[in-house]
Amino acid sequence: MYVxxxxxxxxxxxxLNMAEAVGNYTRHRTAPVMVIERDQDGRVIAYKVTMAPAVSGQSIAFGFMSALVKLANQRNLPVCDECQNYSKLGGFFKRADRPEIGRDERIRTCVVEDVTGFMATKERGGGEKGGMIRRTSPVMFSYMVPDSYSARGVVMPQLHVRYNLQNPQQQVPYQVEAGTAIYIHGVAIDVERIGRFEDSDGYVGDRKARIEAVFDALKALYGGLLFGAKKARYTPIFEALGGIAAISHPIPFTVSPPRMRDYVEENAKRAAAYIGEVSLFCFDKEGITSCGKTGDKVKAVSNLEELINSVKDLVLNKIK
Ligand SMILES: [Zn+2]
Known part of the structure; x- marks a missing residue:
């Protein structure tokens, strides 16, 4: 099963995602996005690439992993010492310098490493690789990038002043770039691989609880805005406007991005012509799609939390 x-x-x-600071100027991360120009009949006449504010998948994954640690602690799911102490250590290193800990052992002892993957290597003398083990993450995050169909997204420097205690006449101005956009963002979950061992057959005993924790951590991630930085003065005005979800089996189905057009109808058409079984869910607070008007082709819910809950329930029902 794939979500x-x-x-x-x-x-x-x-x-949410700042890149380097140059002198007194802190830049927002930017990424190239495609802007499409159309003529009156809707024909594409030009593609242009422009730089726009973005939030990296890594930044979002970090928020997800911290939510997962909190939930795992509440629910008695295993988390290794390194992942448990991520904030003291300054990140999730996932025992990266200990390739002697095997893959199945890591999956058994750490839900973070199970659902977000790991890589561990040890350099031996002369730079020769002393063995490497890795697991590809079953949970995958895209960048958050502006939907160029809606608006391009802008970054604007905001002026700030640092007060100079010694000499109030010489206050230090500095600037922080802030972004504003309608962002689109994708997440994929290879449910089959959660709690499944790499080097032997079978699954961990608490697999169902881990899958449940993955969906609940996603809710906490967006509902509690757990990703990104500079929240003390830059907690964004943030709202989930719409979304589409697909649960597919046995062949993975990836949703078409929810751009400003009828993305619900578009995904419903694709799903109907797809191989295997695809169930779809949607919510749309903008009223730009046929969400709620497709009969039982796409099940409509009213917000992001309900969307994730509906997907979670369906997935858990199908798992033995
Ligand atoms: Zn760990």
């Missing part, structure tokens, strides 16, 4: 989500978020004045 694919596409979300639309409205974020105003966010500094």
């Amino acid at each position: 694919s989500f596409g979300f639309r978020f409205r974020a105003e004045v966010e500094a």
Whole structure:
């Protein structure tokens, strides 16, 4: 079973993902996005690439992993010491310098490493690789990038002043770039691989609880805005506008991105012509799609939390 989500978020004045600081100027991360120009009949006449504010998948994955640690602790799911102490250590290193800990042992002893993957290597003398083990992450995050169909998204520097205690005449101005955009963002979950061993057959005993924790951590991630930085003064005005979700089996189905068009109808058509079984869910607060008007082709719910809950329930029902 494979789950694919596409979300639309409205974020105003966010500094969720800052890149380097140059002198007194802190830049927002930007990424190239495609802007499409059409003529009156809707024919594409040009593609242009422009730089726009973005939030990296790594930044979002970090928020997801921290939510997962909290939930795992509440629910007595295993988390290794390194992942448990991520905030003291400054990140999730996932025992990266200990390749002697085998893959199945890691999956058994750490839900973070199970659902978000790991890589461990040890350099021997002369640079020769002393063995490497890895697991590809069953949970995958895209970048958050502006939907160029809606608006391009802008970054604007905001002026700030640092007060100079010694000499109030010489206050230090500095600037922080803030982004505003309608963002689109995708998440994929390879449910089959959660709790499944790599080097032997079979699954961990608490697999169902781990799958449940993955969906609940996603809810906490977006509902509690657990990703991104600079929240003390740049907590963004943030709203989930719409989304589409697909649960597919046995062949993975990835949703078409929820751009400003009828993405519900588009995904329903694709799913109907697809191989295997695809179930779809949607919510749409903008009223730009046929969400709620497709009969039982796409089940409509009213917000992001309900969307994730519906997917979670369906997935858990299908798992023995
Ligand atoms: Zn760990």
